[in-house]
Amino acid sequence: MSELCLSFLFLLFISIPLKVTSQDINADRNVLLNLKQQLGNPPSIQSWTSSSSPCDWPEIKCTANNSVTEVNLRDKNITVPFPPTICDLKNLTLLDLAFNYIPGEFPPLYNCSKLQTLDLSQNYFVGPIPDEIDRFSSLVYLDVGANNFSGNIPPSIGRLSNLQTLYMYQNLFNGTFPREIGNLSNLEVLGLAYNEFSPMRIPQEFAQLTKLSYLWVAQTNLIGEIPESFNNLSSLQHLDLSRNNLEGPIPNRLFSLNLTIVYLFNNKLSGEIPRPVEAMNLLEIDLSMNNLTGSIPEDFGKLQYLDFLNLYSNQLTGELPASIGLLPALRDFRVFRNNLTGVLPPEFGLHSKLEGFEVSQNQFSGQLPANLCAGGVLQGMVAHTNNLSGEVPKSLGNCRTLRTFQLHNNRFSGEVPQGLWTTFNLSTLMLSNNSFSGELPSELAWNMSRVEISDNRFSGEIPATVAYWTNLVVFEASNNLFSGRIPKEITNLSSLTTLLLNGNDFSGELPSEIISWTQLTVLDISNNKLSGAIPAAIGSLPDLGSLDLSENQFSGEIPLGIGNIRLTSLNLSSNQLVGRIPSQLDNLAFENSFLNNAGLCADDPTVKLPDCNSELRESKGLSSRYLAIILTFAILISLAILVLSFFIVRDYRRKKHRRYLTTWKLTSFQRLDFTEGNILSNLTDNNLIGSGGSGKVYRIIINPSKQSVAVKKIWNSKKLDYNLEKEFLAEVEILGSIRHSSIVKLLCCISSEDSKLLVYEYMENHSLDKWLHGNKKSSVSGAGSVYHTILDWPTRLQIAIGAAQGLCYMHHECPTPIIHRDVKSSNILLDSEFRAKIADFGLAKMLTRHASSHTMSVVAGSFGYLAPEYAYTTKVNAKVDVYSFGVVLLELVTGREANNIDQNKNLVEWAWHHFSEDKPIAEILDPELRESSYLEEMIMVYKIGIVCTRASPSTRPSMKEVLHALRSCCPEDGHGTKKKVSNIDAAPLLGSATGTYLSSYKNSKKGSKEDNNMIYDV
Template sequence: MKAEVGYNSILPLLFLFFSFLPISISQTTTEKQILLQIKHDWGNPPALATWRNSSISHCNWTGIQCGTDGSVTGIVLSNQNINDDVPSTICNLKNLSILDLSYNNLPGMFPTVVYNCTNLKYLDLTWNRFVGEIPIDIYRLPSGLTDLNLSFNNFTGDIPATIGWLKSIQSLRLEYNLFNGTIPGALGNLTQLQTLTLAYNPFSPGVIPVELGNLSKLRFLWMTQANLQGNIPDSFQNLFEMRQLDLADNSLIGSIPPGIWSLKNLEKVYLYYNNLSGPISFNDSFEAQYLAEIDLSINFINGSIPEVFCSLQNLTILFMYNNMLTGEIPQCIGRLPSLTEIHLFYNYLSGPLPPDLGKHSSLYSLRVFGNMLTGELPEGLCSNGNLTLLDLSNNYLIGELPESLGNCKTLQLIKIGGNSFSGEVPSGLWTANLSTVTMSKNNLTGMLPNRFATNITILDLHKNQFYGEIPGAIGSLPNLQTLILSENRLSGWIPDTVFSLKSLTVLNLSYNQITGEIPANIGKLSTIQSLSFAGNKISGLIPDSLLGLKSLITLDLSKNIFTGSIPAVIGKMQALTSLDLSMNSLSGNIPSEIGNLKLVFLNLSYNMLSGPIPMPLDQRMFSNSFISNPSLCTTNNFVNASSCSNNSSGNHRILLAIIISMVISLVIILSCGIYIRKRIYKRNKNDCTTWNFMPLQQVNFTEAKILRELTEENVIGGGGAGKVYKVSIHNNEQEEGKEYVAVKMISSAERLGSQHEKEFESEVKILGSIRHRNIVKLLCYISSADTKLLVYEYMANGSLHWWLHGRTEVSGAIKSGVIDWPMRLHIAIDVAKGLSYMHHECKPAIIHRDVKASNILLDSEFQARIADFGLAKSLIQAGEAETASGVAGTFGYFAPEYARTRKVNEKVDVYSFGVVLLELTTGRRPTEGGEHGNLADWAWYHLQENNDFNGAIDENLRLNPEHLRQIVIVFKLAVMCTSPLPSSRPSMKEVLQLLQDCEQLPMDF
């Protein structure tokens, strides 16, 4: 009886098992077939090679997630180089809840086929090539959808209000698109929303919707650079769950609502780059212990730092730099137990530093440079043994450096230049963990030590009272890149150990009392770029071993007592652009080899040179380079010297023959080019089947239209790779209302050269994957076997180079129209935004490698775009240097370490952008550095030696002195960007912050 009961009870279970088994097998087979169909619809991309009809379970295929019953619940195919439409068959997977197709090349409009994926909860389409508007029926997405990520695409127009009907949404990410409409208040209906990102979109100017205050569960709000105006709504005091509030880089006005500070879960506040005004106020319910970070930098906040900050017991970071803050820093700030970073630079703060700074917290970074602080340094800055960065430069601080700094083993950077410190430097400081030491322009005294921290990279002690000999211990600093000991009272010989420094790029020992001769082993400084021994008592011959200085750009040996002749080997130093040998006792002829150099500055005055001036140097730009050399003579009478008596007609005949040969060669080359171009055009213009047309944006033209317009009368420019055409994409004859594109042709009579092919591929790869309003848009490319066409948006106002420097024609220099300072500053900000996006938002980071004025294009409203990405490079990991196959770029713009080591990271772009800033402020070209060589070196010396900036500013800007303070700040920023040491350059994010701050400074300041 018991056996019968047991049998009867298990029979239904066995029946259920065997009846279910065929269904499960059938379902598995069906889903595998659906996946294979999806693969086919996508064109069988290589990334889906594991998707094949075999015994391997589809749950083990690339990117497939399955439930316990074997049904497909997720497809995660991020970064798999899929470049076709989302197939409708994808929603035949009835249990699909996760669809992640981010970081691919999906084209076209928003894929409405996903409306049919009824169980979809997570949809990620980040970093694709979607265009057009988000459809108004977006509400048809599954009602259970919780995560919608459409960031980093090309969506335009409005964000539809109907998106507010998706009541289950918890995360909505729309940053980095091209939305140019409005932000709907209907977003306030998404009551489950925890993350909302709308940053970096060119929205129409508008206020923050007050309805966003209804999002009581919102934790993360990111609306940086969203063209916001007006006030921060008072309704934001209802965002009780808010952790991070980021409204930076907009045009918000008014005071910060006190209710913001009552949000007890608030951790981070970013309100920089706005027009917020008035003191910071707090209401009675402010619960300070919950706030960990305040970044109110670069606003228009004036008044003093309120004492209420002293109640922020959990405050770790206080960033209020680049504002209009006045008064003293509250002393109680030094007693906050959690405070680690204080950045209050570029304000108008006065009085002493809080005496308790560093005693009650693990102070890590103190940066208060550019204020009006007085008094002595607090004794306990490093009491907790954590101080790493100390920048007090350009204040009015006095007294001796505290002995306790000498015991601060964590200190890596100390900048105290431009104060009135006196006495000797604490001995322990020289052996701390320092990498940067800048103590210039003080009254520090004593002898330099015989021991230094071995990881020092910058040692700048100029304009102090140091005396004695240069210690040989300096030669034991393997990482030293910049050594500046000028304008002290140093004496004796230069120690041989200095010339064994393998990483040294800048060596300046000028204006001391150094004697002796230059040793022959100076040629070991293979990385040196700037060398100055001016204003000493160095004697003897200039050694031939200078030839070993392969990277030297600037050489200044003036105001010494050198004798003998000028070594001919100087003419073989191909990088040299600035040479100053004036005020010595040099004799003999000027070596003809020096005429082979591409010099922008030359001074051989006040010597005893004789003979004719070599013809390449006998020109107007060197008119004052040879004065007080009585035995020198000129053949062209372009310089200050007596005329040579010999007949120069032979030279003229040679020059004429050279010119005629060049003209004939040019005619032949142009004729061949025209023939080749006509042959290519004739072969292809009526045969569109030979061309591959690939749109990267939504376009309203065909390849046939572009090909028909590639005529000589439409050529507007060109370069080493080919010509650039201005092409109308409309058929109407009226000029008004026409739209244009710019077409760059890269072609060859046979096949594309390997370098041009690489540049084409780089341009398409980079511009096809990034989207930013300050980066030129690549609309499409058209290619055939021997010709590549890149079609861009047309930039009506040409390049920044044209506007700053004009163009040169046979008749001479023709100066272009002048752009005023506000426009120049706005252009700089536009470019900084583009570079900051490339460096900090793109993954992996992108470096341009050829940032220059001619690659900055201006549209009809003078909005700037970065162009020409043929040399651009993606970094495997942001911040880490990679080795380039060769040095690419433009002389005067590329960073010194790039030319020397071929190592590239984001800082090479920062350097190049710094040169552009110098062009904007000074009006000079990158190679116009006078005696200092290039523009970057000239600017550095000018900043160090002159307090009057009128001589540095572009003469076209001097008529409006109300902009002077802005110009000076940008000039100083440019010098920071062009630091020889990459680690001393700011990031592009920091550069952008400083530039935007400048734009908001009042004009009557």
Template sequence: MPNNCYISFFLFIPLLLSFQPESYAQSTNQSNGDHQILLGLKQHWGRNSPILGRWNSSSAAHCDWGGITCTNGAVTSISLSKQSFVKPIPSSLCLLKDLTSLDLSYNNFSTSFPITLYNCSNLNYLDLSNSFFVGNLPDDINSLSAELEHLNLSGNSFTGSIPPSIGWFPRLKSLLLDTNGFDGSYPPEGISNLTNLETLTLADNPFVPGPLPEEFGKLTRLIYLWLDNMNITGEIPENLSNLSDLYVLSLAGNKMQGIIPMWIWQLKKLKSLYLFDNNFTGAIADSITSLDLVEIDLSSNKLTGTIPGDFGKLTNLTLLFLYKNQLRGPIPPNIGLLPNLKDIRLFNNMLSGALPSELGKHSPLCNLEIANNNLSGELPDGLCSNRKLYDIVVFNNSFSGKLPESLDGCYMLNNLMMYNNHFTGEFPKSLWSVVTNQLSVVMIQNNNFSGTFPTQLPWNFTHLEISNNRFSGPIPMLAGRMKVFNAANNMLSGEIPWDLTGISQITDLDLSGNEITGSIPMTIGVLKRLSALNLSGNQISGNIPATFGFMSELTILDLSLNALSGEIPNDFNKLRLNFLNLSMNQLTGEIPTSLQNEAYDLRFNPGLCVTSNSSIHNFAVCRGRTNFSNDLSRRLIALFSVLASIMFLSSAVGGFLLLRRQKHRQDPQPWKLTPFHALHFTGHDILSGLSEQNWIGSGRTGKVYRIYVADGAGDGRTVAVKKIWNMQNFDENLEKDFLAEAQILGEIRHTNIVKLLCCISSSEAKLLVYEYMENGSLDRWLHQRERTGAPAPLDWPTRLQIAIDSARGLCYMHHGCSPAIVHRDVKSANILLDSDFRAKVADFGLARILLKAGEPESVSAMGGTFGYMPPEYGYQRRVNEKVDVYSFGVVLLELTTGRVANGGGAEYSLAQWAWRQYQENGLSVDLLDEEIQDPVHNEDMLAVFTLAVICTGGQPSMRPSMKDVLHALLRFDRRSEGGSLQHAAHAASEETAFLES
């Protein structure tokens, strides 16, 4: 039963409402009116507004809408910043009678000043900044509300003069007119009337040049005064000393002169002083009582004298900029004791002596820039004690000694510029570490540093300049964003790394004056943005690669003082060189036409010659065959070789078919099972499963079956069985060779090679039993998804993992087996995927064992698959591991482009298509598989595409090894936290250790 008190209360409510005062009804009416006005604003502006789009017209609770603030149901504040408004401010806005605050900043009005706001009579806060307003401010701008306390018109495009009426706002506390196009004069008599003003910003306007008005000294309540870049001339007026409440004084970027007055250093509340980019002269005051100073920037003036010792008393100081002046003498030692100092920039002065010995120990020092002085001694021991330092810029001084030990843990370091000093000792190895991973610029040339490099430099390097030091050892593998690598006149040795894909953005490379040997890698052509290359003064031999012709940006090339031989490639005719020096080599043959120019230095190559009509006369005239005839001969030989190979293949196929027909005339022999692993099935289990219902595909050499074999306990496994076509003439010697090869393949134990469980053979056929791979072949997922019902395309991380897994398998075959194994039929159809899409290399039916390490094997029949076969198959009968490298390069092209290997067009294969695209058009996302393109991975995909182009090079000797290919791919594996470089280096070192063991 309900409580009688509650019943009485609810009956009494209507009676209470009937006695509400008249003000309540008015309030309700006003609320309803404000609601309708806001709905009108939504209709006017709401099309692209993220906030207005959520205003609900059916809800009366407009005070809960975004950007709206109410008092007693009436709208008092509107904040609609960054709403992309284009339409002008409607006059209906000022129908909101209680509106006191309006923020429409960061919109796109592009109109003149909105005089419709004159009717907003209660406004005390108005922010129209950064909204593309144009034109002059109206002369009657004082028609805005007399209650105005805050007016922000900064960041627009207002022009002309500031009207005097700007000073007729008696309550105004902040006036922000900076960053416009005011090109008239500022009315001192107007602004000086704003005696309640606390913030004034007129900066970044092209005012008519003139002195700073003395009248500004009347604004005694000013806290913030920002007058940068407004063409102020003359000296700082003495009247400004009345501004005793100033926190911030900024007069930067003007044309002021004279001395910095003493009273500035006595402003008790001053925290930030910015007077940079003027013409102030004289010394800085010795006595400083503005002890609350946090930031001082007096840079780019003409100040003289010494740095005041009183700066060491400013315990709140975080920033001290005195650069580009004429200061002399030492840096006060007590500056090193400041507890909050983060950024000190004193470069381009005439300072001398040592750095404060305590610098860096007591503060979170982040930036040290003291270049171009006369400083000496060693860097302080504790310079990076607090591990915050990211910039050390000390070049062009007389520093000496070893670098401080604290740099070993300076992991935030980004820029290290120490060139032109006298530093000695071994350069800290930790700074080359991938763990550091922040360092991007190292410029330490012209010192006496020594040391060696790691195998791989960190990914972040953009500039590495170490010329004229004593570094030794091999050249590191370069990677990442490298733009400049200058290492001239050291003691670097070894060969130039073949893998240059990681520095495809480099523009300047100088390795001159070292002890580099070997040849110039063919991969030099990937450096398509390189403008200057200097390899002079080394011991480089071999031919000059024709891939120089790809380097369209190259203008400076110096290969002098080496042992280069052979002809200068005709591809040099494609280059537009401003400087070329090939002197003092052993080059022969005709000089390309474009190089027969007196501006180029080709002297001291006694084998070079020129055409009879050449403009240079210091060389013999060529006789006999020219480069063109040599090229033509080589192309004809290659063409005839390919034709001969096709005829050879046809005869081989004919013989193969004849063997099949003869097979039926012989009686079958008993089956023999040769196990390579512990088996839980018998030969009968396999033979009984060779039925059509278990058939899953056919290859060139036979059929493949999927057979489930059970063990004695009722469990079992699925295996894949490859039945090689009937081979009746498989004589006893071939039988032994086949079994011996199968034995070796069966003994391979590697996670990325499909396991050969056993071999079952008879004179009728050969059965190879493999572990079963659930997801089939890579070919199925790349090229047969629609036909086989495969789901969405493989994403790039999965494709990259497949490439890495496959490379591991091939790398083991080439470098981990003795003797090495050449697969000879690497293709996407022979890369199988397990249930987790981990890849394994399969189908060794064409594999051959290399009898002697490094000696290519002679083959009696051309194997492989069209589209994957390297060009040497057409003209030579001896192959080595580089056959697999070529085929694997084609697989990489399939993974990156999504194209099929033999589908490059009617005239050329995918590999030829890729080379042509790369040479003619360079790298572009248009080359990539459009189904998986995305900004996150496109750069890595293009790098792998470039690696594939290198692997499919025409000359086997110029292709990388599978070990090199694997290490290159590992660089792009970004699955580990914080990027891939550390993970890749660790994985590469593990792989190397495994192979070497």
């Protein structure tokens, strides 16, 4: 009996834990299924079913006894607030909600008492970090980066004593971060970067973080000096204090740290770089983009493990220590944009495997080191804009790993090593403004896309094998000694965008097969001895914007097709051309384009040419007797017409008055509180507020509360104008069918047999151009008073975002996409709070969903805002609006008009010219705003405008991308939502346009650079 009892008890004790385990797993499954329902049953977690164990679900991890401990919902497209019921999982230690769209405030998960890892990054959380954050007493890892949290970081966060990793980067914090963070004795990783904190110094208490190995506080508005106490951070391996306002010297003892990476760029540090003590473990030093002065310390040469030395964009002086060239581990060396002098240490590359060597824009003299590629891995050799001389070392001609080679603006001479032209990976060869000699090679590297050899002494002919240089995009060979014919094989280079052969001794005819240059934007073959006719195919080059054929011997007539190209620059001077110029070129923009061509004339000469018609009249030689007879008959006929006109006009007015009373028709698109009588009775000159090419605009008060509407009177003539009727129908079709807060509201249209009226909501602040340029236009009513007020930058940015929202809606959100085709500052209207709305849709076109472009029968739009492709092709797409909007952005940041800027340049040409010369961007900004605190945002919008006005439509961004980039420039997204994406989010949009090295840390939480390759400072 006793054995039976023992067996029973044994089975009982075994069954109890099984039962408990079964109950726990069922309870956890119910919690998770309830959570799934509260999240709206997202498709990403459809594997969560009642018929399976949670421990089998891919997002769940359990303990050995099947208790749920980890829930990973990263990137599951969650779009609703996250419920706190998750804390009913009693053993939960990890919760990962990163990369979703979760809105709301910091989730109240304090009942998750065992939680050790909480990742809320890359969501839409808003509001402050709660003071109760210390209730997560078990947390080891906390990441709230890339959200919209704001305010201060609470001091209570310093009581999370177990915390080892704290990421709070890229939010909207605008208060302070607490010195109590220094109490986190176990902290190893701290990331506060990319927040607009109030100006503050680095807390001295941070020196207590003795276990800290990673400190990332970039762009957080730090001021003051780097604390000397940082030498206490004995475990520090990565220090990033970049993009702040730090000042003073770098602490002497900083180099004694066991650092892996030191990033201190884009600050305002001053003083000389102190002499570092010997630090054998230093691998990477980056002190770039500061205001550092003095010489580079000799002790840098003692850093035997130094892999990366980055000191560019400072004001360093003196010579490079020769010991740096002896470093055995040096891989990247960048000291460009300083004031360094002397010779480059000849040992460079001989003792280490150099990958990047960038010393441009200094005052170095002497020769290039001969062993830069001795390690066989050199990718970038950038030494332009110095005083270097001698010949290029032949060893560089055998460097197969080179990708870019830039020696322009120096004093080099001799022939270029033959192997350099054909080195396997080379894509950029820039040798302009030296004294190189020799001939072009018969072969070129397969990947070569850019060859710039202008202002040298190269000679001979362009070889026929140029046909095989098929990847060439830019070929600049101006001002050399080339001769012979321009070979027809050069027309095989279909990827060319820039071809400069001016200032040589070429002769013969220009090849007629140039129709293959479909991507060419700049062609300059001036100042040669070319003859024959100008090829008609030039008129069919779709992207050509600049054409210079001057100082040659071209003859015959100008091809009519050239008039159809939307050229921004044209010079056909000093040739032997004859006949009429194309009528499209007869305007002041080209008044100096035809000088010294004795046989040219114009039909209606605006340019400096004879009148073709006057010569024709002289050739007819009409006698004075015939002229007298004709004049007599003309007088008699005029008298008869005058008498008849009196009776016709009288009858017309009577009929018109009867029609006016009886034939008006009102078509409503909104709910109205007025009638057509209110409108028609007030179309008087007293209410006239503007006029344009398609009619007049009136402001009419429609009720006793002084509410107004704007009325556009399209035309008023007995004979209907076909084009104006098309504009009327277009505006009615489009505005009558769309609704958006950033598009002007069409209330109704009123039409009769001979007059059409459009009635809009009234925009109190009129158009943007009156506020930007009204005080410069005497014709604008009130220009000397109201419009002289300066729009501040936040208002301008609000206007840009509002207009972008309207265009984005038209391009991407309308059931049938719409191209406006006449985007300009005068068609952006402003309400009483300066909210922008797109107006004037008379030229707009609707597109089908299946068409990426649309055929336009005529060119339409406004000079200065027209995209280059608009005039030379009937196929246009939404990128014409992007170009025009880019012009508006340039108007907003510069305060200048779209036309007549400087030396007959329009705004786009002027801005691009300034940009291409690498001048300080601040110089181009509106003088009224240069001293504002928004300089960085203005520069970013300027760059967005530059990107939008690229010559090739395919390289312009979409309006959706433009809107995203603009929203990244301000703390509000245009709807009042505090959603800020750091300026670095505009990097994908801007990087290829500016050539600037834009790093993004959004998805790189350890702060390492996305690209450790060469900057290749062009």
